[in-house]
Amino acid sequence: MHVVLPDGKQLDLPDRATGADVAAAIGPGLARAALGLRVDGRLSDLLTEVPAGATVQILTGRDSADVIELQRHTLAHVLAQAVREHLEAEGHAPTSVRLGIGPVIEHGFYYDFDLPRSLTPDDLEAIEERMRAIVAADLPLERTVVERDAALARYRALEDPYKVELIEDLPEDVPITFYRQGGETGFSDLCRGPHVPRTGALPTHFKLTSLAGAYWRGDERRPMLQRVYGVAFADAAALEKHLWQLEEAKKRDHRKLGAELDIFTLDDDIGPGLPLWLPRGTIIVEELERLAHEVESAAGYQHVRSPHLSKEQLFIKSGHLPYYEESMFPAMVIDDQKYFVKPMNCPFHHKIYAARPRSYRDLPLRLAEYGTCYRYEDHGALMGLMRVRSMQMNDAHIYCTEAQFEAEFMGVIELYLHYFDLFAIDSYVMRLSKHAASGLGKKYVDEPELWIRTEAMVRSALERGGINFVEAEDEAAFYGPKIDVQITSAIGREFTLATNQVDFSQPGRFDLTYVDEDGQRKTPLCLHRAPLSTHERMVGFLIEHYAGDFPLWLAPEQVRVVPIADRHLPYATEVAERLTRDGLRAEVDGGNDRMNAKVRSAELKKVPYIVIVGDTEADAGTVSFRSRKEPQRNGVPLAAFSDHLARHARERAGQVEGLT
């Protein structure tokens, strides 16, 4: 047989040659340096046979981006070996350490175990030490293909249900391979590879980072395994950089900044996931509301209000009961009637639609409300402002005809893009979430042909609008497909921010109709949309996005006026009054600290402008300022300064043009 090298040359080899044979045939130096290979572009390893005629590229330490994948994968096996040795050394039977899966992930790897006891953080240190010993021992890896029955028999003998299940689920035509490190008596694991050829080829720049529970195969009805996470990098600098980035991310964490900047707080007496907005946080929320109100009014929305409670009947009609009941706070009984706190605003808006007969002339009807909803989220899922139980939706429902659908849908997408531009959000993924036929009647309303039709409508609207998106199976809303915008927060967690959902179900359930031009009663479509997500999540995201350094228009306190001595207090007050009159949020620091201390405390609160006034300024009617937004200036006339700030705040400017 022969293979093709990257330069196009053909290399003759005996049949069943492995990657290592290819490297050896090219030269002894390369054979020593080789760590893996790409076969027809796909990552493979030296232990695997190369198919005849394939294009083969040998990877060495220089191809670190590829090799690190192999190394992380092998490190997962080294981790498993170390965990087994660690527990065996304590006297546990080797078979009591059962292995789940151990894949490569971003920055590293993990391995899931079913163990005779819980691991502790101290164990991680000991396990890491054993891993380093395994790396230092430079154990050779071997790959063997095993008959399905032999593989099953092996794991049945070990009473390992996990590997048996994995093998049983492998398609018949896939060869079952094992990787073994350390020879006959070494550590062996079911694995499709690829791996580095020996543990000595692993970087020592790895670290076990955390310990977590994880359901077997991600299914909450199945056993919970213990997962050990690790990170690994090709060199020390990359590991250091990664750890440093984690530290930096922690500084942006909205929970930390939210407390430091007096934005929100959580109180045990109130309850988990029920945040309190402090005055400074309330300013931010109200600025968002003002923004949304302006943008929506210009886009033809009307604003409505609805109560927080309703009789169960409403949610039976909407279809939320019973399928959504476990996410709702339990009912309260009043006058022998069950009432629920609302988890969504939509049923109320449907009732507003139904409050009078509607004509096609009323459509599209766009009803907006920033109503607070309550959802009984799993305790373990709560997280700062990002995942809460009381949330103010940036909500609206658009009722329209099928003919109007595309324009309305794109109008909402344009709202997103407008907001993303305003907030300089440039890294996000738009996702079209679709139904799965298997969920019809359970997770999704049982209207197969409507699902297919609306999904096609959404897809064509997006394509015609030139919007990039990915499609996600089995992630739709109960009542229709949706477009979500996924963002990654500063601390590396993914969240859904904006959402835009098509609803072909609820209008019918509520008997919503309009009289069309032809005099016929017809059922409108409904769009549920929340381009600013919930105000809780949006503020949480913005805190991290700006690292607490808000643009002027969002900053809770825009100007801090610092008098140099007490005698400058009257002028400082005059400055603040002028700024306030121009619509700015300004405070005077009249305390008895030294000026330096006052500047420091204003900086710690990340106040965008600190105005310093002393004799010079008071005499001339000017201000001197230092700013987080533009270079420091002295002796600026008060009126010019106030106009400058007021203009930027009014325009919701992201960047400030320096005052000239």
Place this chain on the structure above:
RNA sequence: GCCAAUGUAGCUCAGUGGUAGAGCAGCCGAUUCGUAAUCGGCAGGUCGUCAGUUCGAAUCUGACCAUUGGCUCCA
């Protein structure tokens, strides 16, 4: 909800069986100062909660609550 870790003053943290500590923040006083911490004093805690062990518990044990990291779920 599940697995694990953590919980001491508003914040950051010390205190491993013998009467609760520090710095910062707060309050009071002195200082009146030119772009990131002036000095002194005062006050502040049922050590997450409830039980248990003990002559004695912040410290040991248990249950519960909350937070954090994950899993599941989601705006």
